[in-house]
Amino acid sequence: MDHFSRSWTALLAAVEGLPDKDFGRPSGCAGWLVRDLVCHLVIDAQDVLITLVTPEDAEPTVDAATYWKLVEPPTGDDPLDALIPRLAAAYEEPRLLRFHLDDVGRAAGRAARLADPAARVGTQDEVLTAGDYLSAYVIEWTLHHLDLVAHLPEGPEPPAETLAAARGLLERIAGTAFPASLSDRDALLVGTGRRAPTAAERAELGDLAGRVPFILG
Structure with missing residues (x-):
């Protein structure tokens, strides 16, 4: 839960510090400008608020890793x-x-x-603890922080500890570890298809090169 707070606080601060002109620049999300990404974050924040006040009595059906589903790359046809x-x-x-x-x-x-980490909450027809739910969002905030500054060379990077936490969660989701030679940032960018691996990285990835990207939905 500390990683949630650190990643989210850093992302909010990064948006707050953006000059107005940067809202019209491309983001790291294909087809979205920075302003589109920031609008998406508003909806994400609303989802967090809704989920944390949606208690459940049933046993958890997912945890921080299995909350995420691997999906096909977006086609642009999704209405939202x-x-x-x-x-x-x-x-x-x-x-x-x-x-x-x-x-x-x-x-x-x-x-x-303020959330009780052990409390059970419901979202998207799943039940999980609040702690797992917030932990799941560390990768969302960290990836979108990278998206935010993808074309802003002087933009602030995500905190090192949340990059590491997000990488660890992606490895749990994928069921495999990325090569230690890849930095946490590069593992996240390559692992989620935000950039293609270099020839050297592809060699390091070995069989994993044929499995990336992992698209989370």
């Missing part, structure tokens, strides 16, 4: 994905989008700090 750019454009000014994320995002952060 198509809605995001229209919602982002409706804000018109970056300050309005920044304000909404700060407002909802800080509330999600407070709710996470």
Whole structure:
């Protein structure tokens, strides 16, 4: 849960520090501008708030790793994905989008700090502990932090400890470890298809090269 707070706080701070002109730049999410990604984060923060106030009595059906499903790469046909750019454009000014994320995002952060890690919550027809749910989101925040600064050379990187935690979770999801020669950042970018492996990395990956990318849904 500490990793959740650190990764989310760092991501909110990175958005807060973006100049207005950067909201119109491409993000690391194919087809999305930075403003589209920030709008997606507003919806993510709302999902966290909703889930943390949706208690369940049933036994957990998933944990932090099995919460994520490996899916096919997005085609752009998903209605919600198509809605995001229209919602982002409706804000018109970056300050309005920044304000909404700060407002909802800080509330999600407070709710996470107050949550009982052992409490069971429900989301997407699954049950898991609040601790596992928040741990699952570390990879979401970390990957989207990398997406946010993908085309911003001076943008702040995610914290080293949350990069390591996200890499560890991706390895659990994939059921295999990435080569130690890959940094945590590179393992996440290559492992999730955010960039293609170099020839040297492909050699290091061995059989794993034929399994990447792992697309989380």
